Amino acid sequence: MRIITKILAVMLACMLLLSVSPALAEGETVTINFWHHYSAQSAENETLMNVLIPAFEAENPGIKVNAVSHEWAELHDKVLVSANSNALPDVARCDIAWLPEFQKMGILVALDEAMADFADVSGKLLDSAMSTAVIGGHYYALALNTNSKIVFYNTAMLDAADVKVPATMNEWAEAVKKLSGENANGQQVWGWNEPALAGWNICPFIWSFGGSLTNEDQTAATGYVNGPATVKAVETFAELVLSGGITGFNAGDIPMTDGFGTGRYAMMLEGPWKSAELAGAYPDVAYGTAPIPAGEGGSVSVLGGEDIAMFSTANKEAAWKFMQFMTGEFAETEMAKCGQIPVNKAALESDTVKAADYAPFIEAIQTAKARPTVAAWSEMDNGLQIAMNAVVTGEKTAQEALDALAAEWDELLK
């Protein structure tokens, strides 16, 4: 018994020592946690870990940044779970579509209220990009990078079918029909690829046809999402699906990049990341880019991008310094080298950006619209996909499906 008591006493003492020592070692350094979804093998992540964070830590001795990479959808889920268990990071790079949800949960900081120099900092960033961070009149994030989608077309296929790049929606519908059918190898080809039927995919058509999703205040949908222009856009799209001109959203379809790279899809609407993907996977496919064809509403694409947000449990001073650094000219220009379109006005003027392949995207960004910034958007988006699915399979007419959708959305927007 005596030996056991002695051993237990020694173990207890060791445990106490171990629990005290980290506290002694901490001292003055503050660590902020930064969650992002730059994929682990990407150039962006390399730049972040090897260039940006060391530069920031050198400028700000006493602040250490612990950056954790997540996969896009996982990051969204992780924030939801962490909110409930009080394990949120200080700062995160969020898809603009997630901000309304996080704001509704009450886990974001209203930066225009909390930070004295907010106006200065946000003044250096593009207004249209900053518009994605406004919810209910307050700003909950800083814009970090922006993007939009433009038409990618296979030059060989268009030449072979004697089709010129469509500039209007009517030309587009004609082009899609002409480009579909069978190719020289007897394989089926499609004029247009659309990988899903969500807002991100269908909104450019709806807006370019002159339609809309909701009213200005985002409080009502009837008369907007089931208005005549929206219905026309959806009908045109569905008719092309039913006649074999558009595919890509079915579980068994050829994936978008593979289909485009192997000459099975003639055209698609995609973002700046696609150029890097094609260069890596299908360097031999000759393609061109063009703005989305103009309809009654003009040439309106959909705005995407990421913002950098601060969570309510953060070390606000340190987090704000990091956010300013990441949206500053140096960081934005470095990321621009990896293909991230900057939102920092000075960075946009830099030679790097002017020499990059972004010019067509930057034009599209000027006229692109953001999807509704309401917390119910994921449910609304789900409803839109179900409605679109009914129309493209011929189950319902566009008017029927959109009327039902408008009623659903009115409820969700209340």
Add this chain to the structure above:
Amino acid sequence: MPAPPSSRERERMVTKSKINKAQIVGLLMPGLLVFGMFTVYPIIRLFWMSLCDMSFSSMLIQPFAGSMNYQEVFRDPTFWTVFVNSVVYTLVTVPGQMALGLFIAILLNGVKRFSVTFRVINYLPVVTSWVIASLVFRYIFNTEGLLNYFLWKILGLTSSNIRWLDSRWSGLSVAMILGVWKGIGWNMVIFLAALQQVPQDLYEAAEIDGCGAWKKFVNVTLPAIRGTLLFALIELTIGGFNVFTSIKMITGGKPAHQTDTLLTWMYYKAFSTGKFGYAAALSFVMALSLGLLAIVQFRMMRNRDA
């Protein structure tokens, strides 16, 4: 007769039994704590969650909402779609796996040489990763996949690609085929062990009575392995309702959630739309259904006894 214990001896015996009890409690505590923290507590917490309003706007306050979530579940048309999908998946894969597993077990029961090799080969699908197997099946059943290639170009049986994965029932069928294929080995191993316990004299008695192979199977084999059949039935039913990976990887629930099953729908509701309360209620509805089903299965098997 040994002398009765003296008072000092009695004292020592009582202290010894107290120490024994203390040791037992001490040794059980870690296991009970882990069980309590990771199994009991989450179930209670989840039940409470199912009675609260937990969506984006109320995530951190979670006001009590009574049966609101349960009502929402039953009024949701997509719930009924995914419930039917889960039931059909279970109704097809469970008997399918059991029948094929039993058949192979019977065949292997009579094999003396290489029986281990055959058992290993049959069990390999069971230990294959669900993710990998699902992706391979997706590759096979894709619109421009291996199966269509065989049917069209090699065998000339079709004149265009069949879109196996693009609609509700054919998409689910692919997942069901995978489910059956993957489970056969597990059933085979279990039934083989059970078959080897069946006493040979029962078969001999049946032969004397003039029973053929089929009658022997129905009247001797099946009753003898009834306990194992019930065990497999309940395990596989629970597994059938819990299907997740294959659905996610093969169809992703497309088109428009029509190939979703209970778990994939629950995951979507919780993490994509933030409706944790709904998802919690759904999990209890599922648990209750499985519980009822298990009771029914027990009763059915027991009735055959009488």
